[in-house]
Structure formats: C-alpha cells, structure tokens
Amino acid sequence: MHTLAYRAGAIEAVVAAALGSVRVKGSVRRHLSSSMSPVSSNAIVFNKPKVELHVHLDGAIRVQTILDVAERRGITLPASTVEQMTQVIIVQTPGSLTEFLGRFAEYMHVIAGDREAIKRVAYEFVEDKAKEGVVYVEVRYSPHFLANTQVDPIPWNQTEGDLSPDEVVRLVNEGLREGEEAFRTKARSILCCMRHMPKWSMDVVELCKRYREEGVVAIDLAGDESLNCEAYPGHKNAYQEAVRCGIHRTVHAGEVGPPSVVQEAVEVLKAERIGHGYRTLEDPTLYKQLLQQNMHFEMCPVSSKFTGACSSDFTQHPIITFRNDKANFSLNTDDPLIFNSSLHDDYSTALTFMGFTEQDFQRLNICAAQSCFLPAEEKRELLQSLYEAYGMVQSTAF
C-alpha cells in the first residue's frame, strides 16, 4: 500500500485545510443543553495533526451522498434535502445503544449492495478526515452489512444481488487508497464482527488475513454488548484465529455493558485495545490492572452522551478520570453522521467541560499513534511527525 511520508509540509497543508473548514456544528450545540454544549462556537480546538482510531465508516457517510445514491438507484427516502434527511437520521436526544443502532436502518439499504456508493463513501471519508486535521485514521465497518450476497441473512431487507463481503472490502480498500493519495491522510481499516451475528465472525477474520497487505489492520467486535461470548462462541473462535495469525484486535466493551464485558474482551478475546470502556471504572481492580498493562481506550465523548453510555453532564464524564490517571486513550467521533458531529466537537467538549489542555491533546494523540495498528516502521514515522508538529523535537531541516 502507498506509504505517506509525514513531512512537515504535508502536515501544514492538512492543518491549513482544517483551519478553513472545521467548525463546531450548530446542530450539535442545539441538542446539547447549554451547560453541556461546546461554547467555543467557531473556534478551532487543537489545531494540530490528529490521529483517530475509532470511527465507523457506515456511521460517517455524507447525507448528500445518501441522497445522490438513492436518486440514482430509484430508492425513495422520507426526505429529499440534506437538512430534512439529517433530521431523519440523527439521534436528537440521549437514548439507548439499541435505539442508536436502529438509526442505521434509515439509510444503510441505500448504500449496501452498490459498488459505486461504497467506494465513494470510503473516498469521501478520507477527504472529511483530512479537513479535520487527521493525519492517520483507522476506520471500521462490517463487510457483511454492506453486501447483498454470501451473507446470511441478507441485511437491510435487500434482495439478493452479486456483491459479496469480500468485494466490499476490496471496494473500501480502493476508496481509502485513492482518498489517501488525493488528500494525504493515511487511512487503514478494521473489519467488524457483529455481536448478534457470530456466524459471520470466522469470515471476518479470514477477510482480515486476506487483505492485511491492502490496508486492513485489525478485527473488531461491535453491536449490542448484552450478547456475551459465552453465549456466542463464534466470536471467540474468530479472535483465537486472529491471535494465531497476528491480526490486531480491538473490541467494543464497557460502553454500555458492565466491566465483565471488558474483562472478557481482554482475557478471552485478547483485545489489544478497548472500544469505549467507560464502565471499566466500576471495577477498580480491573481498571488498575488495565492501567498497568497500558491498555488503550478508544473514547468517544459526544457518542457516549447520545448512546446513553454516560451521563449527559460532561463535567462528570469517566474520561476525566482516565485523563487524571494518565491512562492510554484517544478521542474519537464514533459515528459522526448519526450524532451530526465532527472530531472538533469531541475536542471542544473535552476542552470546555473536562478541562483538557493543549498538553492533554498532544499526549492523547501520541498515545493514539503509539497504540495504532500500523507496522512498527510506519508507526515510528507517524510518531515522529507528531513530535515535530507539536514542537517536541528539534527539526533537522535548515
């Protein structure tokens, strides 16, 4: 895969692009109460290169793209403008993870099964991340959720077609690679198993193995955490195979589920990173153990409010404890389409309500780079680029 050189010039270009376009979105401010909303309206928080490790491709699609593809395919939607369709899709008030997962059904049938749409979504995703000042991103999705053949059951009420999960991965790889070349943000992908679909999981790990040279860096387990692995051994088998083959592993755990789900992720599934993990704090022994292990937590503040994972009061958010304890964590958007948010909103929230400083932002991005799933040499290059951009090393340039 094409390797980006993180030269200072490239980073400055990305940051300049970010300066021109990243703004706190009015809609996010609207549906947060005044004591919880970002206050720095149009200000750019942490206007430096960033690393994002937890964002769902199917939760980060442009609304315009959904409308365009629906029109081309002759699919009728409940709304015809970006503004109206946004209101149909987004979570308006804090609810439950289950309610939130239901939002995908508003639009996934438009994108799934369509080659052009899938590649376009991947390409545009990289452009959007570049505009946010992200220099490296790991984006995740379920190949099965975007397919319409060789998947059982066929999702989103689609009729059977000829797009398999395997081809979905190839299309996303192409879109990401072309996006990377055009926008100079490095993008890799993580393939998701879904908690309620253990029979897909072996397939997912096989796809991770097949496409590890073409941008796929890890396996994930997403969906409803109430469905644990004892009851669904398919996930355990897939993760065992991932360990055997050296495929990196992350798991959604402790987002809404109890600390036992986090423990299972670490001990049974051999997770190297935890998606969310807020509820780890409820088990001080486990929390201490994971701090000692330097486990990475992929935290998503705006998401945690709207999925009901955490209290709406950001001043009491678990992230504050992780920060105070110098835990290894990152800040991420999760599903910016559904929260009508951007990475800037997550940073803005951390600044305004959690007291994050410039130093905290630098530190968490360095943690993200250290915990990313790139091969060692590329990770070293990424880290070096951050150190330079943050003024932590003397430049060798004359």
Ligand SMILES: O=c1[nH]cnc2c1ncn2[C@H]1C[C@H](O)[C@@H](CO)O1
């Ligand atoms: O925050 C989340 N928790 C659990 N599952 C999630 C979350 N965001 C998205 N997903 C699910 C729905 C997507 O279709 C799937 C793959 O990206 O992952």
